[in-house]
Amino acid sequence: MMKSRSRWVYMLLMLLIGAFHILPFYLLFTTSFKPIDDLSSKWVLPETWNPDNFKNAWEQANMGSAFINNLVITAISLVFVVILGALAGYPLARVQTRLNKWVYNLFVSAMVVPPLTILVPLYKLVADLGGMNTYWAVILLHVTFQLPLSIFLFTGFIQTIPRELEEAAMVDGASRLGLFFRIIFPLLKPITATVMILTGIGVWNDYQFSVFFLQSSESQTLTVALSTFFSQYVSNVGWVAAGSLLSALPPIVLFLFLQKYFIRGLASGAVKG
Amino acid sequence: MEVGGVLNREKQTERLAGMVGRNKRLHPSAWLNLLYVPALVLFAVFILYPFFKGIQVSFTNWDGYSQTFSWIGLDNYRRMINDPNIGTVIENTLIYGVCSTVFQNIIGLAYALLLNQSVKGRGIVRTIVYLPVIVSPLIMGYIWYFFFQLQGGALNDVVQLFGNQPVNFLDDPKWNVWIITFVNTYQYVGIAMVIYMAGLQSISKEYYEAAELDGASGRQRFWHITLPLLMPAITVNIVLNLIGGLKLFDVIMALTKGGPGYASQSISTMMFKVYFASQDAGYAAALGNLMFVLISVFSLVALTYLRRREVA
Structure with missing residues (x-):
């Protein structure tokens, strides 16, 4: 008796939580399909589903080139964060000297430093190097600030791989570096997935670096293009909603397909800390 | 060779x-x-x-682009102390940091406990709660902007439905700081929930069985088994959320740009304003250092305090 009643309470609570958390997405969805002369409440579904907002947002906000910028910056950053992170994690996990302990702590403590705190000197540095509005500068910054987490995760993971594996291969005469690429690297797949997901979301969604270092219209990423668009057309809610939905779609779709990896990766990465 | x-x-x-x-x-x-x-x-x-x-x-009066500047010692820090807005700005930053952390952890734990029950549909609810984590905080800010805005805002439609005048939530200092805290909480409560769920699943069932044999009530089991054994997850969540809230930037830019005036400004958005709008790089650098000290102190204190309470 009691059991089934509490079951209903749970179901009801879950329904409420689900409805509450889907609400902003629902409102975004209805708004993005309404033409500008449709003044009905955002709660109401549009009378006619009008895809023009998406076309207009895409053209007016220059989203085509912003999409390409996002893709290039995210993809190259990912490659470097994974390779440099895995390489750094190997000696930090295997060569346990006082120096390496210190280096490891240095990297890990860098996770706490928000790039914004050193914005002024960073801006000057990038300007002096001629990196304003370039891919390479913003990629280097992304890689630098994503690396600490990547190194932290890779080091932790490599420590769980039994050393016997390498010792056996070493007796067979494999070099230490070859060992890393042939034996360790293939074992890193699960943690590499985690690093790619965390880094990918961080870089794709970035606003803080992009807004400072990618200001020209050709180099803008999605968030910057969207913020410019937003301040220009704030009264034209349908366009802005459509633009927001378009930029958020790729990570959302990826998440819905790879959900298991997203959640598992995040939980394992965080709890180990 | x-x-x-x-x-x-x-x-x-x-x-x-x-x-x-x-x-x-x-x-x-x-x-x-x-x-x-x-x-x-x-x-x-x-x-x-x-x-x-x-x-x-931070010890210079550099404007951010000239080749020349002069050393002015601690003047920027003196200015900071005497800045009539600094009180509001620090208070806001602490609200974003500390209050988001409190909300995210209480709600995240509640969600985790609830969704840990084997009830149909919990997978979907978990997905929905986690979804905002994937979305850019800037876009999250815009989405909620449509909810809270004055003209045609979704919330004001409800307000008017009950015959009241629409409220300018985002321009009202009574509301907007808390709206920003709410949006940050809403967006990242999913991370707290997932970490707590992993923590809950790692607690061995034997503890609960033993407690039940000893006649412990549900509340006793929560306070004496669940909570102490969740301490590692609590530590991670509190430190992560503190850092995230204290450095909050995108959501504020999307919802209020720190306005009106300094009403919802945090150190991060104030620094942005001082640097790019007032070309006051020296002062902006000093603010950056203040933010660094604040975040380091908070996360270190929280970390050492909480780590000591973890069950070995």
Whole structure:
């Protein structure tokens, strides 16, 4: 008796939580399909589903080139964060000297430093190097600030791989570096997935670096293009909603397909800390 | 060939040393340390160097683009103390940091406990709660802007439905700081929930069975088993959320740009304003350093305090 009643309470609570958390997405969805002369409440579904907002947002906000910028910056950053992170994690996990302990702590403590705190000197540095509005500068910054987490995760993971594996291969005469690429690297797949997901979301969604270092219209990423668009057309809610939905779609779709990896990766990465 | 020979000798020494971790002489595998040099170089160039440069700039009146500047000692910090807005700004930053953390952890734990029950549909609810984590905080801000805005805002439609005048939530200092805290909480409560769910699943069922045999009530079980054994997850969540809230930037820019005036400004958005709108790089650098100290102190204190309470 009691059991089934509490079951209903749970179901009801879950329904409420689900409805509450889907609400902003629902409102975004209805708004993005309404033409500008449709003044009905955002709660109401549009009378006619009008895809023009998406076309207009895409053209007016220059989203085509912003999409390409996002893709290039995210993809190259990912490659470097994974390779440099895995390489750094190997000696930090295997060569346990006082120096390496210190280096490891240095990297890990860098996770706490928000790039914004050193914005002024960073801006000057990038300007002096001629990196304003370039891919390479913003990629280097992304890689630098994503690396600490990547190194932290890779080091932790490599420590769980039994050393016997390498010792056996070493007796067979494999070099230490070859060992890393042939034996360790293939074992890193699960943690590499985690690093790619965390880094990918961080870089794709970035606003803080992009807004400072990618200001020209050709180099803008999605968030910057969207913020410019937003301040220009704030009264034209349908366009802005459509633009927001378009930029958020790729990570959302990826998440819905790879959900298991997203959640598992995040939980394992965080709890180990 | 040469290199191969060196490597072979390396391996022999290593085998002789019996793979001992700590060695008085150079570690036999010390050359492997070369593998972290690229990461270290990036770290030095883009974090360490700017960090010290930032301390230096904060002692100048540099405007952010001129070739010249003069040293003005601690003037920027004196200005900070006397700034009539600094009180509001620090208070806001602490609200964003501390209150978001409190909300995210209480709600995240509640969600985790609820969704840990085997009820149909919990997977979908978990997905929905987690979804905002994937979305850019800037876009999240815009989405909620449509909810809270004055003209045609979804919330104001409800307000008017009950015959009241629409409220300018985002321009009202009574509301907007809390709206920003709410949006930040809403967006990242999913992370807290997932970490707590993992924590809950790692607690062995035997503890609960033993407690039940001893006649412990549900509340007792929560306070004496669940909570103490969740301490590692609590530590991670609190530290993560503190850092995230204290450095909050995108959501504020999307919802209010820190306005009206300084009403919802945090240190991060104030720094942005001082640097780009007022060309006051020296002062902006000083604000950056204040933010760094604030975040380091808060996360270190929280970490040491909470770590001590974890069950070994």
